[in-house]
Each structure stands twice: as structure tokens, then as C-alpha cells.
Amino acid sequence: MGTLLLGFFILVSLVNLIYFFSFFSFSTSGIKNKLHPEVPVSIIICAKNEEENLRNFLPSILEQDYPDFEIIVINDASADNTLEVIEEFQNIDPRIKVVDVQNNEAFWANKKYALTLGIKKARNQHLLFTDADCAPQSKNWIREMSRNFQPGNTIVLGYGGYFQHTGSILNKLIRFETLLTAIQYFSYARLGSPYMGVGRNLAYTSNQFYELKGFASHLHLRSGDDDLFVNEAATAHNTAICFHPDSITRSVPKTSFSEWFHQKKRHVSVAGFYKTKHKVLLAGFYIFRVLFWLMLVALLILQIYPKIVLGILGVKLITEAFVYIKAARKLNETDVVWLFPFFDIFLIFLQMVIFISNLISKPKHWK
Structure with missing residues (x-):
């Protein structure tokens, strides 16, 4: 019986290692030099009750070193002074265009409706998306x-990270989870199976948007304006990844666990609408991580070949550490790597709680 359990544990461990070997495609990749066509770009920002963030972060976009761009700022039925702040910036810089969205019964509090109006306002074919609480980390972001x-x-x-708060474990956890997600979607894209992107740093053409009829296939869902759109539209041939240090944006992270938990609930709720192959890959990654840790504990408690079990654990941790360290250096997140075994275990159980919570109560609209 002990030999059988050990054999199953080795199989589970091999599957976990295969996943992380696939992540080598991103963690060991280099940045290729590419000709720069300097195409005209429309930056699109959807803002709902974001007056303070717009004051703080819109200047970093206006300061971009790029010859031809406009900024479409969408006031999505804000209850604060967001519209007035946008108009103040517009009076200073004519590159800013305002889209003022009013709530209506058909699209009440639907970010996708607001984004669609912003895309229609754009004069350029190449669209670059970010959020109101985001700041490019370089003047060369565009x-x-x-x-x-x-x-x-x-x-x-692109990669949309979060600002660092020194001494905050929650901040490190949020940034580690963001790093892990980026490792996955960058790796799968490099392997020819792109499945998601993040709206904090995402670009696509208006032709691609209209060819797909925008968000029509998932307009009824509150979330997914970024990852569901990419999941439906992206292929091995039309998708590029960008992780140059100058291309990174950073956002204001949640400062309470409750807020972050509800944010993750919204994100996780749309994963069930991904393509089947992506659901299988992502579910497999989660299931085999759970099985690994459960079997590890069981085998050690039962004292079944403990030296072999601990040796396998060492191989797994060394492989994962290599992936995390290499990826974290690319994305300037090195301070979150050293706690990865603890964060990994915590996130496994958090995802289980989120899954159960979403079955009981569906997450609400985006803001």
C-alpha cells in the first residue's frame, strides 16, 4: 500500500513539474529587439468615482514620450467629481477626450458598455488600455x-503590477498572486495558447474589437472586459507579449483582505467562461497543486518513505524557485519570491474558499 501511495505521489509531482517546466518558456525568455513603427495610439481609461486617482496618475500618461497619441477618459456614471477632473485636464491638454456615460436600464453599471463607447470615440486603430489607478513606470510605456x-x-x-507597500504581508501576497498569474498567461501565450490579459495593461486593434463584435458574447457578465475578450480573440498568430521594464504599469492595491477577496471573486467568476482547453489546463494546475500538498502531509504523517518524499519536495521547490526568481527579475517583483511556498499553500485554500463563495453568492458589478 505504501509503495502504491508513493507511486501516485511521484505521478502527481511529475505533473506539477511539467506545469512549471512549461513556465520556463516565459521565465527564461529574453526581450527581442523589434522595429518600432510608432503607430498612432488611443489610450482608453474607464473611470468610475476616480477623481483622486485621476489627479495622481493621469499626469504620468500625459508625460509619455511618444509622438502621436490621444487619451480617451470615460466617466462611467460617477457619483463624485470624476467628470470635472477629466474636464480640468482636457482644458490643459487637448489630447484628452471625454466620454460621459450615463446609466441606463439595459446596461446599468456595466463597464463593457462604457468601454465600447470609449472605443467608438477613439480616432486611432491601435488601442492601449489601462485603469484610472494605474501609472506607467516609464515615459516609454506607449x-x-x-x-x-x-x-x-x-x-x-502587458504586465500590470501593483505598488509596493513596505512591511505589508497582504501587499506581498497580492503581488505574488499577480506575478503567478502573469507567469501563466505569458507562458501559455509564448507556447501558442494565449488565454487572458489584464485591463491594467492591454492593447489591441479596433479592427480586432469590431471583428469580434466587441464584448457581445459576454456582455451579460459584469466582469471579463479584459480576460474574456482575450480568451475569445487571441490566437497563436495574432498575440504578442510585452514584459520590457519600460512597459510595466502599477496600480494601487487593496489595503484590506476583505476588499481584495471580493476583487478576486469577480475575477475568478469569469474563468468558467474560458475555452474548454484553458479551463482544463487551469483546473489541472490547481488540482495537482492541492493533491501534492495533501499527499505530502499524509505520507510524512504515515512515515511512508519520508526521505524520498522530502527529496521530491526539494526538487519541486528548487524548480519553482528558479521559475519565480527568473520571472520576478523580469517584472521587478523580487521581494515577493522568498515566501513563495507559504503563499502558494495559502492561495490554494483561498481559491477553494472563493469557488465555494461564488457558488453561494455571485459577485456584483465592477465598482
Whole structure:
């Protein structure tokens, strides 16, 4: 019986290692030099009750070193002074265009409706999306993201991280989870199976948007304006990834666990609408991580070949550490790596809680 359990544990461990070997495709990849066409770009920002964040972060977009861009700022039925702040910036800089969205019964509090109106307002074909609480980490953000609109590429996946709060374990957890998600979607994209992107740093062409009829297939869902759109539209041939240090954006992270938990509930709720192959891959990654830790504990308690079991654990941790360290260096997240075994275990059980919570109560609209 003990030999049988050990054999199953080895099989589970091998599957876990295969997943992380696939992540080598991103963690060991280099940045390729690409010609820069400097295409005209429309930056699109959807803002709902974001007056303070717009004051703080819109200047970093206006300061971009790029010859031809406009900024479409959408006031999504805000209850604060968001519209007034946008108009103040517009009076200073004519590159800012305002879209003022009023709630209606058919699309009440639907970010996708607001984004659609913003996309229709854009005069340029190449669209670059970010959030009101985001700041590019370089004046070359537009240049590095748009550089990837090479012939045939209609979608560019970027990295949207979070600002660091020194001494906060929650902040490190949020940033580690963001790093792990990026490792996955960058790796799968490099392997020819892109499945998601993040709206904090995402680009695609208006032709791609209209060809897909926008968000029509999932307009009834509150979330998914970024990942569901990419999941439906992205292919091995039309999608590029961008992780140049100058292409990174950072956002204001949640400061309470409750707020972050509800944010994750919204994100996780749309994963069930991904393509079947992506659901299988993501579910498998989660299931085999759970099985590994449960069997590890069981085998050690039962004292079944403990030296072999601990040796397998060591191989797994070394492999994962290599992936995390290499990826974290690319994305400037090195301070979150050292606690990865604890964060990994915590996130496994958190995902289980989120899954059960979503079955009981569906997450609400985006803000």
C-alpha cells in the first residue's frame, strides 16, 4: 500500500513539474529587439468615482514620450467629481477626450458598455488600455507596448503590477498572486495558447474589437472586459507579449483582505467562461497543486518513505524557485519570491474558499 501511495505521489509531482517546466518558456525568455513603427495610439481609461486617482496618475500618461497619441477618459456614471477632473485636464491638454456615460436600464453599471463607447470615440486603430489607478513606470510605456504591433499582431499582453507597500504581508501576497498569474498567461501565450490579459495593461486593434463584435458574447457578465475578450480573440498568430521594464504599469492595491477577496471573486467568476482547453489546463494546475500538498502531509504523517518524499519536495521547490526568481527579475517583483511556498499553500485554500463563495453568492458589478 505504501509503495502504491508513493507511486501516485511521484505521478502527481511529475505533473506539477511539467506545469512549471512549461513556465520556463516565459521565465527564461529574453526581450527581442523589434522595429518600432510608432503607430498612432488611443489610450482608453474607464473611470468610475476616480477623481483622486485621476489627479495622481493621469499626469504620468500625459508625460509619455511618444509622438502621436490621444487619451480617451470615460466617466462611467460617477457619483463624485470624476467628470470635472477629466474636464480640468482636457482644458490643459487637448489630447484628452471625454466620454460621459450615463446609466441606463439595459446596461446599468456595466463597464463593457462604457468601454465600447470609449472605443467608438477613439480616432486611432491601435488601442492601449489601462485603469484610472494605474501609472506607467516609464515615459516609454506607449512606445514599448505599441512596438509589438508587428505585422499580424492585433493583441498585445502587458504586465500590470501593483505598488509596493513596505512591511505589508497582504501587499506581498497580492503581488505574488499577480506575478503567478502573469507567469501563466505569458507562458501559455509564448507556447501558442494565449488565454487572458489584464485591463491594467492591454492593447489591441479596433479592427480586432469590431471583428469580434466587441464584448457581445459576454456582455451579460459584469466582469471579463479584459480576460474574456482575450480568451475569445487571441490566437497563436495574432498575440504578442510585452514584459520590457519600460512597459510595466502599477496600480494601487487593496489595503484590506476583505476588499481584495471580493476583487478576486469577480475575477475568478469569469474563468468558467474560458475555452474548454484553458479551463482544463487551469483546473489541472490547481488540482495537482492541492493533491501534492495533501499527499505530502499524509505520507510524512504515515512515515511512508519520508526521505524520498522530502527529496521530491526539494526538487519541486528548487524548480519553482528558479521559475519565480527568473520571472520576478523580469517584472521587478523580487521581494515577493522568498515566501513563495507559504503563499502558494495559502492561495490554494483561498481559491477553494472563493469557488465555494461564488457558488453561494455571485459577485456584483465592477465598482
